[in-house]
């Protein structure tokens with residue numbers, strides 16, 4: 596093995612991981628403040644252990660003098676999302692960032708691995724300012740849902756214990772567990788879209804109420820008192836029944852009355 600100073604070798608990777616973690620955690624807070632929902636649930640990161648770097652170099656036949664280019668995940672962060680759709684959004688954000696350069700992507704969400712592993716991986720080039728100046732390091736960004744992470748964390752610990760020799764029945768059960776995690780993600784996504792639809796429906800309902808009440812006020816302005824009172828009674832009835840469709844129709848009727856009223860405004864002494 597070469598006699599390099601591993602602390603010095605790993606220093607820029609430590610820095611890259613710390614900086615990237617701060618940046619994506621800050622992004623989460625900012626998106627939460629701006630849009631009230633952030634596609635990032637939490638962020639973790641690590642620098643690969645020396646033993647793991649050496650194992651991987653041997654496994655992938657990477658010469659020691661080419662570790663920096665041959666092992667792409669010495670620096671790695673992981674971004675956990677609530678929903679599968681969030682992964683696409685986070686990946687788009689990573690692609691658009693000016694402070695790193697995308698090298699390539701691996702979509703194990705669509706093309707999941709034989710083991711059942713699902714995640715979206717992005718290998719990036721990240722620039723750090725070291726005491727000796729500017730240096731670019733390779734880093735891996737793994738993006739996955741909470742369910743994918745749950746599965747991968749447990750599978751990783753089992754794999755570590757059994758190394759390459761996982762018994763076939765365990766492999767099969769892990770694949771089934773991965774399917775279960777996939778189904779859980781799908782179910783959560785469909786519940787989410789129903790909740791979003793309900794929220795949109797609620798928003799529409801509240802907008803239509805505002806519109807009807809303010810248009811009735813305008814009818815008073817045009818001295819269409821009798822019409823305004825009738826519309827108000829009709830509104831009360833529909834509102835009691837929670838009839839959004841009826842309210843939309845009523846809104847249309849009030850609009851056409853208002854239209855007529857605006858075309859022939861009342862004379863000063865005119866009262867309905």
Ligand SMILES: Nc1nc2c(ncn2[C@@H]2O[C@H](COP(=O)(O)OP(=O)(O)OP(=O)(O)O)[C@@H](O)[C@H]2O)c(=O)[nH]1
Pocket residue numbers: 651668701708710711712716746747748750751
């Ligand atoms: N738990 C778990 N993690 C995996 C699995 N496959 C990949 N990973 C994770 O994804 C990383 C990158 O894996 P790959 O995209 O296969 O790339 P690689 O680094 O060229 O090759 P390997 O180290 O052989 O996986 C690994 O270092 C793991 O952290 C898997 O089957 N189970």
Ligand SMILES: Nc1ncnc2c1ncn2[C@@H]1O[C@H](COP(=O)(O)OP(=O)(O)OP(=O)(O)O)[C@@H](O)[C@H]1O
Pocket residue numbers: 639640641643644647651668670671672673735736737751
């Ligand atoms: N990009 C990443 N971000 C955060 N944690 C990671 C990342 N990649 C791996 N880890 C975690 O770091 C720990 C050590 O993993 P290690 O780097 O030794 O192996 P690995 O990445 O799983 O596999 P390999 O050696 O094949 O690359 C594990 O808990 C693993 O889940």
